[in-house]
């Protein structure tokens with residue numbers, strides 16, 4: 001088994017899918033000879049040539065919009081947005097064109113495409129290199145939204161996203177790009193969208209997370225174990241579609257839940273999960289469901305780490321839930 | 325087919341014209357169209373005009389909720405329709421293109437069905453009127469956000485180039501659309517890629533009430549192509565033959581691998597912007613009358629008459645035949661029946677999603 005980090009997992013997924021299906025093309029800024037600023041497309045240009053690894057002008061509306069048209073015409077484009085913070089110039093193309101194409105055409109046309117974007121903070125990038133804009137996309141019918149947190153999941157989910165018949169926003173937690181390495185099976189595999197993963201089993205409290213803060217959720221669970229609290233960690237992996245069943249099953253067992261995410265709290269996907277738990281499990285809850293999220297400020301340059309849900313913040317809310 | 329001579333110069337100050345107001349052929353090359361083609365161009369224009377008039381009637385009858393008048397745009401649209409290969413090339417149209425769509429063979433009953441949101445609309449009544457689309461004919465479903473279809477049009481053209489299909493994209497939009505950022509991003513990308521696409525501006529000089537002088541400091545839309553590295557043609561869009569020949573040349577260039585063109589067709593819209601607009605507050609009746617006198621249909625009738633291809637009686641017979649066809653199509657569309665409300669949950673995604681299944685149950689319990 002090869003040991004891969006998340007960037008290498010992205011690269012392997014793209015390579016395998018491009019080799020498998022010649023309709024798969026990659027486009028974006030610097031994705032060609034440079035291999036992308038994070039090197040997620042390194043070597044693909046040399047292997048597949050300029051028609052399938054397309055260096056685009058610096059215009060996200062053109063990148064995403066062209067991907068929609070390519071997809072409608074039969075390709076399987078994978079667009080790279082250099083940072084999730086730069087998706088906004090292409091926002092209308094994703095929301096008005098890509099997301100609604102199948103729907104507005106009555107199923108005649110579709111946009112099977114992936115828009116990859118490194119997202120989240122912790123890289124000393126200030127607010128324009130650190131945001132987690134997933135809620136804009138989970139709020140848009142017609143888009144799927146996937147946020148992996150491990151190399152294995154990145155590989156399996158990205159391959160599924162590329163094969164999916166709908167537009168998928170694939171948000172890669174950039175602070176984990178090289179921070180986590182793990183053994184990944186050499187043989188080909190995919191992971192279905194919409195299936196959460198229980199990363200750690202527990203009985204007293206459920207920590208629901210996705211993307212970057214899954215790491216802090218796991219660390220918090222270890223800390224809790226030291227004081228005799230058994231925490232279960234559920235990694236959502238995919239926000240649209242999301243795995244309500246897995247979440248409810250876990251919380252029905254523990255009676256307490258924290259929903260942990262880096263994005264600001266107001267109108268967040270964490271709020272959606274929390275509200276659903278309370279609607280469906282009210283009589284089984286032992287405490288309110290707390291949202292442990294980034295703050296409702298722009299993402300600051302300083303302090304870069306304390307903006308995000310830290311282990312301390314998770315533990316403080318865990319105490320609140322346990323003491324309720 | 326690579327030709328070493330092209331008929332038209334890009335970036336002319338004066339619009340390209342091939343027939344004058346009296347209907348004389350004034351081009352410096354011989355007309356190479358059959359009688360049949362000339363008659364088809366005429367028929368397509370008349371059909372588009374009558375369809376536009378019928379839409380006003382179904383609006384008054386409450387059978388539709390919105391109309392985007394297209395009268396005045398017929399020559400441009402009939403000309404473009406003749407220049408592409410329907411069902412092979414792809415069309416990314418906008419909401420004022422009924423003449424163009426009818427001319428390439430979009431079944432008129434389906435256009436009506438879209439207007440009335442009945443089951444015969446292949447788009448399943450998902451959008452407001454004047455937003456057709458038909459996969460069978462490679463007509464990309466119209467979207468309301470101005471110019472937002474232009475980047476996807478470029479993407480489709482790049483796909484054609486990559487796959488070497490020999491197809492061409494034609495995309496249309498209004499003058500106002502040329503101010504949107506996405507429009508510029510799209511043309512720029514098309515130029516960099518040498519994509520096989522024709523960008524067609526139907527410049528009716530107004531974006532709702534805003535006239536072209538306020539839209540741009542540039543005297544001509546065609547000039548903007550210069551910055552993107554491809555030709556821009558400034559055309560009298562009320563001259564159906566100029567519209568056809570320039571569109572044909574732009575399509576031929578794209579098919580030959582010579583990349584994009586921008587064609588600016590100067591037209592005028594005789595009606596208000598839409599059924600929700602009152603154009604009296606921003607333009608004079610004298611102005612509208614001035615352009616009425618330049619109506620592209622009588623102008624082409626004069627041309628045909630000089631060649632013995634048209635008489636007032638023939639014109640009348642054609643109108644009557646088209647009216648009968650339209651009435652039949654309208655009845656067919658109407659008879660298909662309303663789109664049922666629960667259809668709203670289909671086609672959000674390719675596969676079912678529990679969330680939408682749950683919400684569908686909420687709706688069904690209310691019905």
Ligand SMILES: Cc1ncc(C[n+]2csc(CCOP(=O)(O)OP(=O)(O)O)c2C)c(N)n1
Pocket residue numbers: 420468469470497498499500501502526528530531532597
């Ligand atoms: C992005 C966007 N902004 C505003 C509107 C509202 N709107 C609809 S049509 C229109 C004017 C368009 O003018 P033009 O492009 O010249 O086309 P025309 O209607 O004249 O054919 C406006 C402002 C819209 N549909 N989309």
Ligand SMILES: [Mg+2]
Pocket residue numbers: 498499500526527528529530531532
């Ligand atoms: Mg206009």
